[in-house]
Amino acid sequence: xxxxxxxxxxxxxxGLGIGKTNTLQALRQKQTGIxxxxxxxxxxxxxxxxxxxxTNEQIFQLLDIEPEKIYTRTALLGxxxxxxxxxxxxxxxxxxxxxxxxxxxxxxxxxxxxQYYTDFLSNNSKNEYxxxxxxxxxxxxxxxxxxxxxxxMTTLSTACSSAANAIIxxxxxxxxxxxxxxxxxxxxxLSKFHFNxxxxxxILDKQPCRPFDKTRAGLNLGExxxxxxxxSEESVKEREITPICxxxxxxxxxxxxxxxxxxxxxxGAYLAMTKSLKQSNLQSKDIDYINAHGTGTxxxxxxxxxxxxRVFGDxxxxxxxxxxxxxxxxxxxxxxxxxxxxxxxxxNFIPVNLNFSQPMNERSFIPATQSEPTRxxxxxxxxxxxxGGNDSxxxxxxxx
Amino acid sequence: xxxxxxxxxxISNQEPFSxxxxxxxxxxxxxxxxxxxxxxxxxxxxxxxxxxxxxxxxALATALHITKQTGIDNPDAIITGTGLGCIEHTEKFIAAMLxxxxxxxPPTYFMQSTHNTISSQIAIHLKCNGYNNTYSxxxxxxxxxxxxxxxxxxxxxxxxxxxxGHDELTPNYFLLLDKIGYWKEGxxxxxxxxxxxxxxxxxxxxxxxxxxxxSLRPDSICQLKGMELLYQPTKEQLxxxxxxxxxxxxLTRNDIDVLVTGVNGDRENDVIYREMHSSIFPxxxxxxxxxxxxESYTSSGLGLYAAATILQKAxxxxxxxxxxxxxxxxxPKNILVYNHFQDKDHSLTLLSSCLD
Numbered sequence: 177x178x179x180x181x182x183x184x185x186x187x188x189x190x191g192l193g194i195g196k197t198n199t200l201q202a203l204r205q206k207q208t209g210i211x212x213x214x215x216x217x218x219x220x221x222x223x224x225x226x227x228x229x230x231t232n233e234q235i236f237q238l239l240d241i242e243p244e245k246i247y248t249r250t251a252l253l254g255x256x257x258x259x260x261x262x263x264x265x266x267x268x269x270x271x272x273x274x275x276x277x278x279x280x281x282x283x284x285x286x287x288x289x290x291q292y293y294t295d296f297l298s299n300n301s302k303n304e305y306x307x308x309x310x311x312x313x314x315x316x317x318x319x320x321x322x323x324x325x326x327x328x329m330t331t332l333s334t335a336c337s338s339a340a341n342a343i344i345x346x347x348x349x350x351x352x353x354x355x356x357x358x359x360x361x362x363x364x365x366l367s368k369f370h371f372n373x374x375x376x377x378x379i380l381d382k383q384p385c386r387p388f389d390k391t392r393a394g395l396n397l398g399e400x401x402x403x404x405x406x407x408s409e410e411s412v413k414e415r416e417i418t419p420i421c422x423x424x425x426x427x428x429x430x431x432x433x434x435x436x437x438x439x440x441x442x443x444g445a446y447l448a449m450t451k452s453l454k455q456s457n458l459q460s461k462d463i464d465y466i467n468a469h470g471t472g473t474x475x476x477x478x479x480x481x482x483x484x485x486r487v488f489g490d491x492x493x494x495x496x497x498x499x500x501x502x503x504x505x506x507x508x509x510x511x512x513x514x515x516x517x518x519x520x521x522x523x524n525f526i527p528v529n530l531n532f533s534q535p536m537n538e539r540s541f542i543p544a545t546q547s548e549p550t551r552x553x554x555x556x557x558x559x560x561x562x563x564g565g566n567d568s569x570x571x572x573x574x575x576x
Numbered sequence: 577x578x579x580x581x582x583x584x585x586x587i588s589n590q591e592p593f594s595x596x597x598x599x600x601x602x603x604x605x606x607x608x609x610x611x612x613x614x615x616x617x618x619x620x621x622x623x624x625x626x627x628x629x630x631x632x633x634x635a636l637a638t639a640l641h642i643t644k645q646t647g648i649d650n651p652d653a654i655i656t657g658t659g660l661g662c663i664e665h666t667e668k669f670i671a672a673m674l675x676x677x678x679x680x681x682p683p684t685y686f687m688q689s690t691h692n693t694i695s696s697q698i699a700i701h702l703k704c705n706g707y708n709n710t711y712s713x714x715x716x717x718x719x720x721x722x723x724x725x726x727x728x729x730x731x732x733x734x735x736x737x738x739x740x741g742h743d744e745l746t747p748n749y750f751l752l753l754d755k756i757g758y759w760k761e762g763x764x765x766x767x768x769x770x771x772x773x774x775x776x777x778x779x780x781x782x783x784x785x786x787x788x789x790x791s792l793r794p795d796s797i798c799q800l801k802g803m804e805l806l807y808q809p810t811k812e813q814l815x816x817x818x819x820x821x822x823x824x825x826x827l828t829r830n831d832i833d834v835l836v837t838g839v840n841g842d843r844e845n846d847v848i849y850r851e852m853h854s855s856i857f858p859x860x861x862x863x864x865x866x867x868x869x870x871e872s873y874t875s876s877g878l879g880l881y882a883a884a885t886i887l888q889k890a891x892x893x894x895x896x897x898x899x900x901x902x903x904x905x906x907x908p909k910n911i912l913v914y915n916h917f918q919d920k921d922h923s924l925t926l927l928s929s930c931l932d
Contacts, residue, residue: 290673293671300755303755310659311661312712328807330720331717332712334708334709352727369666369669372678373683373686377687432704433700435693435700563693
């Protein structure tokens with residue numbers, strides 16, 4: 177008997193706002209969180225972004241953090257989402273049983289490093305930010321408030337699938353009985369570094385992104401954080417808490433094709449989806465909604481479609497890319513889109529694919545533009561693909 | 577079923593791909609020593625490595641070395657730990673971005689800046705579509721990667737795994753970490769590191785690859801019996817974790833022949849190891865390795881390599897002994913590798929010789 181992985185709490189912050197309620201409302205009202213650059217210090221104002229509508233100072237106030245504390249934006253966003261997730265799961269202090277905190281990031285403390293890089297090298301005025309640069313330091317900072325709560329901690333960094341791989345590790349820790357609860361997800365703020373990096377790859381769109389549309393011309397970057405509380409059945413029973421849904425399958429594979437482009441037949445994506453279906457004992461026809469990776473770039477959407485058609489044939493279920501709402505939240509995307517997929521499952525609606533007007537080709541699937549599902553959502557699949565072909569997929573299911 | 581280490585390859589400040597450090601370590605007095613580069617063209621065409629950063633070249637070389645040694649050229653999992661990732665390319669991109677005010681930037685540095693470039697470049701080279709992961713968690717980055725491999729074996733998902741630990745240290749990053757007390761002032765001597773009564777350590781780089789499998793082979797070096805990761809454990813929790821790891825493997829404290837530690841000469845770092853040694857394994861030999869290889873975020877990978885080499889060669893050279901142990905040293909069969917980073921993240925790894 178394979179142990180069940182139950183979800184007992186979620187927290188999220190993106191361009192759509194703080195928390196699940198705001199996220200849900202924006203998704204249902206089809207209001208995007210993507211707009212003009214407001215907070216990021218860049219000369220490239222021509223590219224729209226999905227920014228969390230708060231300054232760092234406002235987040236300090238929101239979380240009641242002492243002003244002299246050292247924080248990076250990725251850590252601050254992470255703290256907002258972690259707080260909400262732990263509150264919902266009713267985990268606020270040390271309790272019996274083992275708890276892991278697994279977070280994904282790639283940008284880490286880059287927002288401060290790029291701001292103070294010259295100071296780091298030439299004077300000693302910003303030395304306190306040297307040790308907030310790396311990914312692991314970010315995870316430690318996000319969890320800093322919860323003294324004694326976590327028994328183990330680590331950081332995934334597989335670019336845009338980091339948070340999905342954090343979910344997978346957390347689930348495996350529960351399956352092997354190493355922990356009872358795993359708080360998993362990712363956090364990533366916008367940085368000039370990766371904003372310019374994506375620009376050099378010429379995959380940023382100056383218009384709002386149009387995933388799976390014939391006229392798509394690239395992605396919009398976003399920022400955010402999201403965490404899920406995964407829990408074993410025994411722990412759920414013991415704590416008498418009502419689970420939201422379950423994680424019924426997942427897979428991590430590698431496209432092994434190119435550093436920044438996916439293979440023509442979408443092999444990595446295909447393997448991630450088929451393996452997660454197999455693990456969940458489900459068939460493709462059982463999936464009611466796919467939250468696609470759908471960045472809006474020529475290459476991703478084309479190869480993701482090929483991979484999806486290989487798995488689902490002509491019977492592709494409701495499908496959308498919610499990056500049209502949040503922008504591409506990179507390392508946080510896996511958990512941001514998992515939370516969105518679970519909200520869809522919980523409230524039985526399809527988050528639409530904004531800005532869609534014409535299919536990529538005559539055989540293409542048509543992404544969802546209506547929120548009303550044709551049947552009650554029972555199983556939802558979410559894809560997360562990263563640079564270097566780090567492809568992962570997760571399936572969440574309603575609890576019968 | 578067990579987990580076996582079949583092959584290990586390293587590039588560090590010691591002779592690359594060699595165990596020569598075990599008997600004749602190269603001794604340095606500088607505070608910052610970069611790795612000795614092998615002839616990469618033996619492993620990979622210069623046409624391919626031309627645009628690669630140091631860390632990627634080293635990673636491909638150690639990966640290809642162990643695939644060649646074992647004949648396992650399509651491992652079921654490729655998992656890498658790296659504290660700083662591709663920091664050389666990251667710095668180059670930041671510098672160009674600041675200098676050119678975000679204009680006319682070349683894409684290459686950015687493309688190869690993400691931490692997962694290492695695992696994915698290995699996968700692309702070997703055409704491995706299997707499990708592929710990257711951990712970046714400070715001083716337990718490598719330990720996290722190894723722990724993930726153990727879980728994959730335990731779940732029956734894989735039969736073979738390549739686990740890597742890679743960190744390069746650029747001159748700029750050395751300087752940054754120097755400003756916040758990572759490195760000792762003045763000349764490095766073994767005595768100063770051993771005394772450990774001042775701040776800081778000796779800076780190094782690390783590239784190490786392990787090939788693991790779940791069946792014993794004639795070339796297997798040792799067994800990996802179990803692992804534990806802990807966050808901010810109390811002394812009691814740490815002791816319980818040691819005892820429970822031993823118990824799961826039908827061992828007692830007395831069965832542990834050697835404690836391998838990450839003692840690095842830094843006052844605050846070393847006291848944690850000394851306390852653990854004196855409270856749990858007081859009469860056992862305590863081994864260190866960072867005085868030879870230097871400190872980096874993934875140097876614990878070289879600690880595992882040192883432990884495995886002790887089991888393979890069945891003795892502890894004087895150069896690796898940290899304490900004057902009171903017990904006569906027998907042929908080592910079971911080794912506990914203990915690592916912590918800033919007393920936050922801790923790891924325990926139990927290794928045993930193949931014959932038991």
